[in-house]
Amino acid sequence: MPGSSLWLVPPPDSDLHKALQDLITTHLPSIYPSSSSSSSPPPPNFPPHITLTSSTTTPPTDPQAWLDSIPLSPEEVLAALTVSIRDPLVGTPFFRKLTLACGKTRELCDLAVRCRVAGVEGVEEAEARKWMIASFGPHCSLMYSDLSVEEVEGKLHEVGERVRSAREQYPGSGTARGGSVWLVPTSKGIEDWKPVATRQLHDIKWEWLT
Numbered sequence: 619m620p621g622s623s624l625w626l627v628p629p630p631d632s633d634l635h636k637a638l639q640d641l642i643t644t645h646l647p648s649i650y651p652s653s654s655s656s657s658s659p660p661p662p663n664f665p666p667h668i669t670l671t672s673s674t675t676t677p678p679t680d681p682q683a684w685l686d687s688i689p690l691s692p693e694e695v696l697a698a699l700t701v702s703i704r705d706p707l708v709g710t711p712f713f714r715k716l717t718l719a720c721g722k723t724r725e726l727c728d729l730a731v732r733c734r735v736a737g738v739e740g741v742e743e744a745e746a747r748k749w750m751i752a753s754f755g756p757h758c759s760l761m762y763s764d765l766s767v768e769e770v771e772g773k774l775h776e777v778g779e780r781v782r783s784a785r786e787q788y789p790g791s792g793t794a795r796g797g798s799v800w801l802v803p804t805s806k807g808i809e810d811w812k813p814v815a816t817r818q819l820h821d822i823k824w825e826w827l828t
Contacts, residue, residue, distance in 0.1 A: 625667035633788035638666035674737035699725035
């Protein structure tokens with residue numbers, strides 16, 4: 619994936635984050651152990667997140683100062699932001715092979731537009747809003763893979779069982795408060811997708827409706 623990305627990440631100490639991470643790291647690789655090619659590795663691991671925008675240019679000198687300077691949504695908009703995590707979806711692209719859909723709310727769209735204007739060179743607000751309407755599909759990825767859609771769909775019943783199991787293991791996973799925006803150099807290999815800067819958002823809320 620070219621450039622860097624801005625992610626919205628649930629609080630790492632929350633049951634929500636822990637349940638999603640267990641699904642990504644353990645539960646789903648056990649039912650999708652490899653791609654259709656026998657020589658391919660198991661699905662890669664990554665932190666649970668929602669991509670606010672990709673194709674961001676990573677600042678060469680002080681990524682933290684750059685992230686801190688982004689004019690994010692006003693406090694009252696962030697305070698009204700609830701990220702609603704919903705049902706599993708299967709997609710064609712590698713990075714959207716298996717996801718949990720998220721509600722495309724006004725507040726989340728506002729945050730994504732502001733991040734795109736600040737992060738993608740040459741993009742102004744009008745263009746970012748057109749992108750938001752046409753292309754922004756908020757989701758929490760569960761698996762990156764080159765498996766076929768048919769192979770993934772064939773095990774959706776097991777996926778549902780694993781989601782329920784993870785939810786039961788972490789009883790508080792239905793809600794969370796807080797989180798952060800991460801700046802991640804996604805041009806690197808997936809195993810090196812680590813934040814070079816983070817910014818806390820204390821007032822946003824999460825709900826997992828699956």
